[in-house]
Amino acid sequence: MATEILMPALSPTMEEGTLAKWLKREGETVSAGDIIAEIETDKATMEFEAVDEGILGRILIPEGTEGVKVNTPIAVLVEDGESADAAAPASAPEPAKTEAPAPKAPAEAKAPAPAAAKMEPDWPEGTETRKQTVREALRDAMAEEMRRDAGVFIMGEEVAEYQGAYKVTQGLLDEFGAKRVIDTPITEHGIAGLGVGAAFGGLKPIVEFMTFNFAMQAIDQIVNSAAKTLYMSGGQMGCPMVFRGPNGAAARVGAQHSQCYAAWYAHIPGMKVVMPYSASDAKGLLKTAIRDPNPVVFLENEILYGKSFDVPVMEDFTVPFGKARIWREGMDVTLVSFGIGMTYAIEAAEKLATEGISAEVIDLRTLRPMDTDTVLASVRKTNRCVTIEEGFPVGAIGNHLSAVIMEQAFDYLDAPVINCTGKDVPMPYAANLEKLALVTTEEVLAAVHKVTYR
Amino acid sequence: MAARKPARAANVSRDELMQYYADMLMIRRFEEKAGQLYGMGLIGGFCHLYIGQEAVVVGLEAAAEEGDSRITTYRDHGHMLACGMDPKGVMAELTGREGGYSRGKGGSMHMFSKEKRFYGGHGIVGANVPIGAGLAFADKYNGTDRVTFTYFGDGAANQGQVYETYNMAMLWELPVIFVIENNRYAMGTSVQRATKSPSLWERGAAYGIPGEEVDGMDVLAVKAAGDKAVKHCRAGKGPYILEVMTYRYRGHSMSDPAKYRTRDEVQKMREERDAIEQVRQLLLTGKHATEDDLKAIDRDIKARVNEAADFARESPEPDVSELMTDIYAEA
Structure with missing residues (x-):
């Protein structure tokens, strides 16, 4: 047969x-x-x-x-x-079999096709753009900064000869050699600390974590050594370095590989925290991160790595920290998100448009510093706000935003701010449960209906 | 530890001996003064005194050259004085004043001097060890032959990141000297109650790192071992471990009742093995100095310590505007 x-x-x-x-x-x-x-x-x-x-x-x-x-x-x-x-004809073009491995369904549900940026692009009008994946954009950002500054180097597990566990560092070893593209043993705590020392010593390390889940082993160095030393030294010594890697849930990798650390790191004074969604932001923000004289936690996402976006063709394209991007203008409700959360926000906004609800979508891009001014201005216009993130609900970024909005725009609110977050459970493995554990577009829609009383 | 003969002064000049004597005495008098100020409520929080261990940093700093780096944990006052930091700035940091090295924002455990390449002063036990290797990494990356002295205690020696660091340091042949200051007690836990390893430096063998045990109460032995380690590192042969056997006379911190050891044990160490006394005897018996010469040194040190203490009291508290500065470097 x-x-x-x-x-x-x-x-x-x-x-x-x-x-x-x-x-x-x-x-x-x-x-x-x-x-x-x-x-x-x-x-x-x-x-x-x-x-x-x-x-x-x-x-x-x-x-x-x-x-x-x-x-x-x-x-x-x-x-x-x-x-x-x-x-051949006996089998149909419809291939999906019930017992077939099914990463497709949850992955698709989590990552709708990215929409083109509507508002406030970070490059001059008329600039040529090309489609690029987030993965390529990150690689280009590192390569450009390594060409620009001989003190920039990258170290991590499988970054060199393997070309990156997620191919983000592809080609860097060939161009920059083993002195600057360094394979490390599996030793997260060690490389984080060694990177801090190298930064104290005047270099500009990029430490790649295969995922930020593994950076839990290194979090003492990130928080206690990297983020606090400038203050503890009375301004004498800073720690100019980048900790980067995929963060949050990928697909079907279970509780220990699926956590979002946005709120954790955003909690720390002395730290800068970036969580890009688009490829142009990934590139422009990573270049800014490498140049920044402070420690930067740069939270990427495995599902977004393969997504393509317009990236400007420019000699030196950077995106400043602390400036949110308005993806879509709207009048009825403000949707605030960042990182992969943007996929739900954008998908929800598109569906809401068909219902006649005009949603403004804001991508925070950097969580520390956080551009609350842009959020407040939008809320003063729409009088309603829903925040969207994949992280856990307790102590979420949305909680903080809610507090800021309540304190500074209380009189403008026509409804309480709703935080759409991941559920308060360790990430389950089963495909159906995983989908439920993450935030869903349906939940965003329901929240918008609630705050707009429609 | 059994009583040993005093150190022999082979191949050491009078000037060197006098310098060791003065440097060690400076640390001791400084620490005694810090203890007094603590008792008066002028120093707050944790304050870990280095009294008894002076020969370690003085011997190793004598082996260091311009451009070498050093980093340690929280019992750090001695390291700062030994590498040439100003006692006034150190003491004023202890009192949390504007004139302190960190302008009062670091305290006893968190002090730095970029100028003297003193990279802290770290409050997390063991965390300074990979950082020290990172400093060495930067030196090697930049093509210099400078070395980094990475100090930690017998307590830190049981932290996992120390061994992650050993592995990387040997793998990449980093010019780092790991100095284990074995003062026999990690806070109140004796080495014997913390590990079955007969010696700590031998653990380096698992990573291919050479090392040795050193008598840390003998400044000349420390200096000699330091010279050997420095030579090894500067020659590009990778890391080296010195397990320096030392002893702290005071408690772990100011609030330590020290019930974990007998008064006799401490007394015996002070009487038979004291590092400063050993050098003093060498100077006197070798006719390198008279009692009066040494008294003059003592007086000078007392004056400098008093000056530091006065400065530390008179320096104002940091301006309240300092609360929100130095969080981020200007991008």
Whole structure:
């Protein structure tokens, strides 16, 4: 009986990939365990093994095809003497099988297609832009700053020879060499502390954490050593460095790999905290972070790495800290978010528009310093506010914003501010539960309906 | 520790001996004064005195050169004085005054001098160890042959990040000297109650780091070991560990009743092994100095300590505007 070979999901966040190369030809015999193709994922180029045996009857997706969705049939395996042509039509173009691995559904639900920025771009009108992924934008930011300043170096687990666990540092080793692109042992506390010392010694370290979940092992160095020394030394010694890496939930990686640390680090005086959403912000803010004379926690997101946005083609594009970006202007309600939370805010705003509710969407971009002026000005206009973030609800960024709005714009409010957050539970593994544990667009819509009394 | 013969003064000049004597005595008198000021309520919070351990920093600073760095934990007054920081600025930081090294915002445990390459003064036990390796990393990155003295205690030696640092320091051959000041008690817990390891420096062997035990009550032995370690690091051979066996006469902090050891133990150490007394005897028996010469030094040090204490009392508290400065460096 003919068997379909489906495009595999080779990473937790992979939704599609490139069929880079077929290593078997039509008509060749395949045994279980044979490498039949090379598939490029959002993270790396992977070898794809056959799990069944038979004859490669027909290749459905030619090599070099990009954007092949997970679970799409890519070839048909037949038994000896069987016709591939007979087998192929029997299987439909609809590939989704109930037992198939399903990272697709939650990943898609969490990350709707990014919308184009409507308002206040950070570059001059008429500047040429090109589509770039957040991943590429981050890499370019580091490469540009490393070219500009010989004191900038990056260290972390798998940043060099492996080209980055999430390919963010791809190509840096080739250009800058092992002196400046440094693979470290798995030793988060150690590299955080060593980075602090190197910064005290006059260098500009970028410490990459494979994820900020692992930075919990290093948080003493980040908070006690990096953030407080300028103050404790009476201004003599600062700590110019960047701690960066993916933060928050990816997809299906469970409680210990899915936490958002935005509120944790935003709590600390002496720290600067950045959490970009778009590729242009990722690039412009990371360049600003590397140049900043203070320690910066730069919170990225694994799901956003592969998303493409317009990035200006400019010699030296930077985005200042402490300046929120108005993504969409509106009159009826203010939606405030940051990082991946923006995907819900934007999706909600689009749906609300079809209902005749005009939502203003603000991306905070930096959490410390936080541009509360932009939020307050918007709330004074719309008289309603909903905040959106994936982090836990207690002590959330939205809680802080609510307090600021209450203190400074109380008389303008026509409804209490609602905080949409992740749920107050450790992240579950099951796909359906994970989806519920995160904030959902439906919850944002419900909150808006509540504050607008519609 | 059994009584030993006083240190021999081989290959050491009179000037060097006199300098060691004066530097160690300066630390002791400074710390005694700090203890008094604490008792008077002029110094607050935690105050960890270095009395008894003076030979460690004085011996190692004698092995250091211009441009070398040093970093330690919270028992840091001696390190600051030994590397040439102004006693007035140190004492005024203890009293939390504007004239202090951190303008009163750091206190006893958090003081720094970029000029003297003294990188703290860290209140978290063990946290200064990877930072010290990072300073060495910067020196190596910049192509210099400078070394970093990274001091920590026998207590910190059981923190995990010390071993993360050993691993990285050897892997990248960083010019860092790990100085374990083994004063036998981590607060109130003796080394024997904290580890089954017979010695702390030998743990470096697991990472390929050479090291040795040093008699920390003998400033000449410390200096000799420091010279060896510095030579090793400057030659680009990577880190070196010195486990310096020392003893603190006072409590862990000012509020320590010291019930974990006997008065006899402390007394015996003071009488038989005191580092300052050993050098004093060398000077006198070797006819390098007379009692009067040494008295003159004592008087001079007492005057400088009193001057520091006066400054620390008279310096005003930081202006209230200082509360909100130095949080961020200007971008």
